[in-house]
Amino acid sequence: MREYAYYPGCSVKGTARAYEESLLAVLGALDVRLNELDDWNCCGATAYMSIDENEAIGLAARNLALAGRTGQDLVTPCNACWLVLNKAKKRMREDPPTWNRVTRALQSIGLTDGHQVAVRHPLDVLVNDVTVETLQEKVTERLEGLKVAPYYGCQIVRPYALFDAQDDPQTMDRILEATGAEVVDFYPFKTRCCGGSQTGTLPEVGYDLIHALLKAANDRGADVIATICPLCQFNLEVSQQRIAKKYAIRPIPVVYFTQILGVALGLSPRALGLHRALVPAEAVLTRRAAHVG
């Protein structure tokens, strides 16, 4: 049994519930336990950085301090949370005035600096700790013939590429290949911007960016788009109906990579949160499943 501290972030408790459901189910099946940090706070994402960067580092520092007490690596499934936590760590390490200020601020609320904690994404844990070979062994339903477009989004490889290639990341490709699915070549779209929060604030701009991604996936014959970030999934799935008014586009399911892996591991669609999809995904994923062994 492997154990990690777990930082869910706000989205997987709401619009991205299916991500947490499928992540916990998949890791459970692989004998990995995530222990949710007690009383974690919001990472601040990109919006908070636009108001006060030092405060944003303070928010991250509290979560790192809570994780530091567990002695375990910290796993977070959200690209934005992952980046903010790693960015705060880097700043604390490289900028002594920031470090001094953070340690004092933490002290005043009875916490000790935790910037040594490793902050990791589930892709990193699955490829480097669990290993792709183990995934191949544990797959009971091969998803032969399912064409998947792997979409990584931006902040998991930029500005830092800590566990994967910056330009053409491969970790999700390898995990999806282990399920028997056919991974379509989604370069260079795999790391293009999903529009971030602009889909809400400047929809006419956000929708253009999303359309480019959906069209690229459709043009490459993908049956489904696999995502690793709550905001990417939200943007690509939820905007489809609105985009249809401007662009003719075939609806395409957008799921979390853990939902595809979960189907291949023989987990039930409900346990993987597939019933929460707005563009139906369950039939697309399960009709290809062929039982092995």
Add this chain to the structure above:
Amino acid sequence: MTPATLQPAIRTEAERDPAFATWIREVPGAENIAECIHCGQCSGSCPLSTYMDRSPRQLMHLAKEGFKDDVLSSLSIWLCTSCYECTVKCPHGIGVTEVMYALKRRAIEEEKYPKGFTIPLLAREFHDMVVNYGRVSEARLITGLLLKTSWRRLFRRAGQGWAFFRTGRVSTKRESIRGRRELKQLVEAMRSNGKGAAA
């Protein structure tokens, strides 16, 4: 055309604010901004530059030379989604995204953005919700923002809201943490212009 709408295409020395140029060089990540060679990698890689009134390359140039008003009044800074394409492409290691963040902060601080413009409002609402409760309640954040900006959009989004409700992806519950008092204390100690800043 009335004379009031005439805008010079060329900027002059008189319009520079040297203090602004010094300030931008001190932004963490912008230390190398003076070494910008105007190669345009930032503009070329930016997925939003096509919508911008000034490209990232132009913004970097104007910022490093101290043309504060041009930079802060540009809508371009609000289009940045922090995807970091520019940052990883810059051959001189300029954290273009960090500069963009710094410009947003400065513009919000000096209230230099179109009134009612959603992006800075979202940042402020998000910030206040986190400071007060420690977590973001997505539905409350979006509803609150739409109430402040556009009633019509709130109604148009009602159908979408229902779809989320039906699939259990939205909650009206207020998300919050137990350590709200400690978090507030921490945030105040970290605040850039607060007591902690001088130390």
